[in-house]
Amino acid sequence: MPAMYEILIAPGGGGLFAGTRGNYYELADGQQIDVQTTPVWCRRCGDWRHGESIEPVAEIDRKLAELDDPNSFAYQSCFDNLFHEMFGKGEEFRQEQITRLRRRRRWREDRVSPPKCIECGSADIVVLPINEKVPNPAGPGTVEIRIRGMCSTDFNEWHFTPEGERIPRDTKPTHWHHPAMGDEFNKPGGAVEWLRRTGRLKEPGGESSGE
Numbered sequence: 440m441p442a443m444y445e446i447l448i449a450p451g452g453g454g455l456f457a458g459t460r461g462n463y464y465e466l467a468d469g470q471q472i473d474v475q476t477t478p479v480w481c482r483r484c485g486d487w488r489h490g491e492s493i494e495p496v497a498e499i500d501r502k503l504a505e506l507d508d509p510n511s512f513a514y515q516s517c518f519d520n521l522f523h524e525m526f527g528k529g530e531e532f533r534q535e536q537i538t539r540l541r542r543r544r545r546w547r548e549d550r551v552s553p554p555k556c557i558e559c560g561s562a563d564i565v566v567l568p569i570n571e572k573v574p575n576p577a578g579p580g581t582v583e584i585r586i587r588g589m590c591s592t593d594f595n596e597w598h599f600t601p602e603g604e605r606i607p608r609d610t611k612p613t614h615w616h617h618p619a620m621g622d623e624f625n626k627p628g629g630a631v632e633w634l635r636r637t638g639r640l641k642e643p644g645g646e647s648s649g650e
C-alpha cells in the first residue's frame with residue numbers, strides 16, 4: 440500500500456500527497472517489476488509529482504542478504520505471521536521476495552537514465568528527502584516531507600520501459616469489467632450480451648453489429 444505523505448511548506452502551509460501504485464517497468468522478457476516512487480518537485484510539470492526512486496545495487500544486495508539471514512527481521516517476518524501459521528507458506532513467501540529482488544537487481548544493473556517524473560517523463564526533478572527540512576524548490580521558504588501513514592489508492596496501471604519512458608496504453612487491466620459496462624457485468628450472461636450489443640465482441644464467422 441502506498442504511503443500518505445504530508446508536504447509541509449513554511450511559511451505557507453502545504454497539504455497531503457497520496458502515494459501511487461500500479462506502475463510497472465516492462466522488461467525485455469515481458470516480466471514486470473514495480474516502479475518505486477517518492478515525492479519530487481518536477482520543474483517541467485511545475486508541481487509536486489511522483490518521481491522514480493532508484494536505489495543502488497548495493498541496497499538490493501543488502502535486502503537479499505537479509506532474506507538469507509535467519510537472524511534478520513526480513514527473514515523472520517516471512518515466518519512470524521498468521522499467514523505462515525495457517526498455511527505454512529513462509530518459505531514460499533521468502534522465495535517469492537528473493538525472486539522479485541533478483542529481477543529488480545537485473546533491471547537496476549542495466550538502468551542508465553536518471554530518475555524521472557512518472558507523469559511527464561522529465562528528469563528535471565528535485566527529489567525531496569523524507570523528514571528533513573530543505574529549501575523549497577517550489578518557491579520561498581522551506582519544505583519538509585513527512586510520511587503520515589498508508590493510503591489505499593487506485594492502481595494506475597501505467598507501464599514504463601526499463602529506462603522510465605511511459606508506454607502509451609489506453610486500457611486499465613485492473614478494471615475487471617469495461618468501465619462503461621456498469622452493473623450489467625453482474626447479470627448472468629450480461630457481459631457477453633453487453634459486448635455483443637455494443638459491437639465489441641468479434642464472433643467467429645460473424646460481423647460485429649456495431650454501435
Ligand SMILES: [Zn+2]
Pocket residue numbers: 481482483484485488556557558559560561
Ligand atoms: Zn513532470
